[in-house]
Amino acid sequence: MQPDEAIDTGLLCIGSGPAGVAAAMAYREAGGTGRVLVVSDDEEPPYERPPLSKGLLRGEPPGTATPLHDARDYLAHGIELRLADPATALDPMSRTATLRSGAIVAYRACVLASGAGPVRPDVPGAHLPGTHVLRSLSDARALLRAAAGARAAIVIGSGFVGCEAAASLAMRGVAVTLISPEDAPQRSRLGPWAGVRISRWLSEAGVRLELGEKLASLEQRAADLRATTESGKVVTAQVVVLAAGISPRVDLARGAALALHEGRVAVDAHMRTSAPALFAVGDVAYAHNASAGRALAVEHWGDALRMGEVAGHMAAGHDDSWGDVPGFWSTIGDRTLKYAAWGDGWDDAQVTERADQSFAVRYSKQGDLVGVLSFGWDEQYDAASDEIQRAALASVGGAS
Ligand SMILES: Cc1cc2nc3c(=O)[nH]c(=O)nc-3n(C[C@H](O)[C@H](O)[C@H](O)COP(=O)(O)OP(=O)(O)OC[C@H]3O[C@@H](n4cnc5c(N)ncnc54)[C@H](O)[C@@H]3O)c2cc1C
Secondary structure, X not given: OOOOOEEEEEEEEEOOOHHHHHHHHHHHHOOOOOOEEXXXXXXXXXXXXXXXHOHHHHOOOOOOOOEOOOHHHHXXXXXXXXXXXXXXXXXXXXXXXXXXXXXXXEEEEEEEOOOEEEOOOOOOOOOOOOEEOOOOHHHHHHHHXXXXXXXXXXXXXXXXHHHHHXXXXXXXXXXXXXXXXXXXXXXXXXXXXXXXXXXXXXXXXXXXXXXXXXXXXXXXXXXXXXXXXXXXXXXXXXXXXXXXXXEEOOHHHHXXXXXXXXXXXXXXXXXXXXXXXXXXXXXXXXXXXXXXXXXXXXXXXXXXXXHHXXXXXXXXXXXXXXXXXXXXXXXXXXXXXXXXXXXXXXOEEEEEEOOOOOEEEEXXXXXXXXXXXXXXXXXXXXXXXXXXHHHHHHHHOOOO
């Protein structure tokens, strides 16, 4: 450790998730000059997060995380990774960041890609040993070790990470109970029809569902953890997965007095924050979408990559903007759902199901298509994704 180390960069990326790494790569590919440094509090070289609740948790090969890039790619692009040395302060006035090691990094441009952290529910026992969150590779490894010796697991939360983790643990032979206040998984986001369908898939994967139940407390009882719901239901297991949502990591942004909106860093469609030469991307950003004509909070892998790319291009002096329809795929058991939507509400959902149980749900708001969910029906998904963007562009004129 060199407390007074000073580093001069063309581009500093804070965060080694998809958004930060994509920004560094895009900056180089657009001809960006100077040193490019990606700093992270993660100790692992950048890896794919989506498999942590899917293949990795199910125990599928390769049995470890998939790297985001080969080590040679970073070398070839002239990108330096500085792991386990997070930024502790950011000063847009002097255009510097301070790292935990004490190093001061000066930047010409900086991309804040600090992502989000898992939230533990505010109930007694939420921090007991045997309770797990699932965001990082080290979280996944700890969960895998615990699951290996567990007969039963409780998953709290029916968002996509909760549903995926529940199905994956059940496929390993663990007796899983999923507890959620929703009366069907994903009902608030995807509506009752999709919620019932996901419930069925979870049940088929062997997950027992306790829906419409809010966790009240967790207690240690000998080697077991006991979950009690507000209605008095009791479930016992050796492992608890808390999949109760995430919170954007905005500490640095707050310290730097950046404009925030709804707990995220406010950026325009070019990913520019309220401070010069400072961009924010991915889960931490509340970004204006040029096609939608409004800002969106998005927590998807592909959009983190794309926002990172936009910021990298902008930092290198090339114009770019985010106008894609946000979307993600989720694999629950062995079924993959595809979802593309603006994600900020709908008032009508039309379901079309085929004899082979493939389906598409088209979500509209005031008559405009704003989202699509599909299973086994890629043509519907692709066509609807295009239609969503066209409808938005027609109504806002694509203003950015
Ligand atoms: C288990 C799981 C499964 C998922 N599956 C899917 C899926 O199937 N499809 C999908 O679209 N999305 C999925 N997601 C969501 C997706 O992974 C996120 O939307 C995406 O990772 C966001 O990327 P990001 O780069 O903005 O943030 P992150 O991936 O969270 O990366 C942020 C990085 O910043 C680092 N960091 C934070 N603070 C600092 C600091 N002060 N200094 C330095 N470094 C810092 C963090 O350690 C981390 O490396 C999944 C998420 C999880 C947890």
